Amino acid sequence: MCGIVGIVQQKKTKIGKDIVDALTRLEYRGYDSVGIASISNGKILITKDEGKIAEVVEKVNIGNIIGKIAIGHTRWATHGPPSKENAHPHTDCSGEISVIHNGIIENFQQLKEELVNQGHVFQSDTDTEIIPHMIEHLIKKNGLTLKDAIIQTVKRIEGTFAICVVSNLDPDKIYCAKRDSPLVIGINSDRMFCASDIPAFLTQTRKVVLLHDEEFVTLSYDGYEIINFNTMKEVIRKPHIVSWKPEMAQKAGFPHFMLKEIHEQPNSLADYIRIKQPSLSKITEKLYNAKKIFLLAAGTAHYSTLTGEQLIRKYAEKPATSIISSEYESISSLIDEDTVILPVSQSGETMDTIMAIKHAKDLGATILSAVNVIGSTITRYSDEVLYLYAGPEIGVAATKTYTAQTISMWDIGLELGKISGKINNAEYTEARELFNKIPSVVKQTIVRNEARTNHIASWFAKKNSSFYLGRNLNLQTAKEGALKMKEIAYIHSEAYPAGESKHGPIALVEEDYPIVFVTPNDQSHKRIISNIMEMKARGATAIAVLEEGDKEIGELAKWKLEIPKGCSEMFATIPYVVPLQLLAYYTATRKGLDCDRPRSLAKAVTVL
């Protein structure tokens, strides 16, 4: 996964600064090296180096580059380690064609050999570098124009890509093409943008055109032309206006996007509740009539599907199974026309999920998705989409999109209960009332627990290992809390069903060992008390996420994180996770870590 951006404009300005600004907003997509290509005095000028954007800007003065056209890239290494040589843009032998690329070219070894045999000299280990060389080859040996050469090149590539090409052969155009990797166009009066994601140019324009797979774009300062590069037919697509405000993509006065996004949850959940989606009733109906239901997701989203799985089983009384997308093969033999697949994703670009639903769709399965990013790949493969309306999420560790995914699962669950009759009318009305109160419950949860988690964090930060235990639905909350602690605070944390914890994990418990218990006041309350006792008897220090006023557990725990009353049975998986997000955040902060950019992690995993 990488971030790409391009600008072409009428006037000569400090284009380098604009590219750096845009890349900075794409830094969540990759940050191990940075590069920019521009055209100056009829020549391609490449400036690139290894390091985070701020570091590279300091080393090689990208910000001062002046011009009318430029492309920039921030890399997250796949082929070849982070280095100056492997940083994009890459060029052909003559240095006339520069290319940036996000994705993975599967047949690059073969293409590289062909090109090397033709005498091309490669500078890097990347798969990307074959693109400029092949374009050069097609121009010089086959006499193609630049545009045709690029189209022929992308046709020969197997794998995933979003590419931008700038060349002094055609110095006022950016050529782009995409397959399976994201690419969007931004339109301004005298300048055009292309980028991996909308926030890149959100401060400049809100007029956006989303590109589909197998599309090729010619971008000049005053217009764009889209064609399908297989059929060579022109595609007419009008821009739409995104409603995100530019500052929504910035962290304002918050120290990290993650903290900001935790605080945004009352608003994002309220947005989800406010916007009534016609797709909801269609989705519940199709789920209710399905023979087989599989929920598909990766990472954090998987834990939200575990809530979904249990709710479908409970309210529709159907066998529903939540599968991690990369493990799709284990169920692929079960897919048929009576199957419903419910993928859940923030970005809608998770490669494992896309591959799985493509396969399932071919076998006739119905695809009903819950996705945050409108127009993303997964939504295009879906029969119905429930949008999450959480806004852009920049922090790599998912927070507000997790609660949005989870509330969408409860939304579906309530409707299923209504259809099936498992929830009667009075219960339904009551549940909907409580549902509408979730944003204020989450707000209260943040206000009451933030300082407390900050305090606990100074102790937690010294630990190497921890357990998160819960029962029933609360196990999903424990899993998500443990994932957050791993992802950003680099503390080993393992979630376990509380009842199962004595079959193994208990052997690791020693004096002052941290164990987080997720313990709403539900029917499992009594049983989890004995689990807490068992652990305390072995010296563990208990942190309990509990309902306010729960004296029984409150007395057992060293630290209490209190959730307002009323959400212990219904909707518990939403507010109970919030203190665990805060605990991970402050623990990472205490350790001096940058929780917006955890090592080795990327926001949306768009490679397999």
Add this chain to the structure above:
Amino acid sequence: MKVVILAGGKGSDLFPLTQTRPKPMITLLGKPILQYLIEELKEIGLTDILIVTGYLGEQIRNYFKKGSDLGVCIQYANQGEEERIESALLASEEYVRNESEFLLLFGDIVSEQGLIQRTLNAFENTQADMTMALTLKGDTGDFGIVEIDSMGMVKKAGIKKADLTSMSNYVDAGCFVIRTDIFDEIRKEKSLSSAINNRIEKGAKVAAAIWEKEWIDIGKPWNIIEANRLLLSKVEESRISKNVVIGPNVELKNVVIIEENTEIGSGTVLNGPLYIGPNTYIGNNALIRDHCSIDKNSLIGFGSEIKNSVLFKGVKIYRLCYIGDSVIGQNTVFSSGVITVNTETPNAEIEMNINGEIIKTGLRKLGAIIGDDCELGVNTMIFPGRKIASKSIITPGTTIKEDYE
């Protein structure tokens, strides 16, 4: 940008330490807390500073003078006998008159580095009209609570006392960027927070700069111990200055700073992080444990133990004393065998009488708070959380169960 630092408050909650000094002159690791702020300002290039003084302001003026030693340019204004923040602010009006905005700092905060820069960044990044730094505070405390929206913009400032329905857990951190045209409103509204709220109602954008790191407002005596701990925890390298004499079998652990002309007697254990100022004598077989700050010209006698405490300059602790979790004013003398008891028996949260009100400290370990120029006779024993006024003379063998005023 010009800077205004408010340093004129009386700090009566810090009795007896503020009997003889203004709060910002409380000295930790050899420097008044105000100096840490000025050094941070200098580091980010803000060198035009107005310090508004009031209570015992001449001590601040005499110490910092025109600021040339610190590479900054300091001017002074006087808020007179007025205690309120608003009167202090109005005293700075003249100084910032020709500016569009200025940085306002409270002179009694101790924070990890970066708070000021964070505030300036938020001001710049959000293009807001004003900015206020906010931080988290625990369940207790009487700070002004500030409510923000999810975009980090301030909705309402100066909310008193948290209750369960409060919609915020952030308090103002004593660092602001303020528009200079707010003075008329301050005059009218008579308080900074209502002036800010007034602005917000009229549509101004006030951005929050949220500070997630450590931050201490020196409001209560035990905050001095916490601030000392914070500053020592950030010291990364030991330093032993010139003409220091270290006797045989002295054990040094962790980070230790020893300033010049100080002598450490044989067999003493220095278990850092700790700071020992210049011209100090530590006798034989003493035990100085973590998080101590002992200012210049002090003396620690044979076999005494000191732990998590702040000793101002010229303190003399004779043989076989124990000082734990305490603050000792300058030139105070402990005769042999003085003990500060630092835990309740049976174990309980320690309370302190602050201006006649019994306050829970939230601490289970807290020793004594002792003013300047006291003399404590042999075998004095002081109960936890008790205070002794400056210039007190305590006869030998006394047990201090109540504050001594």
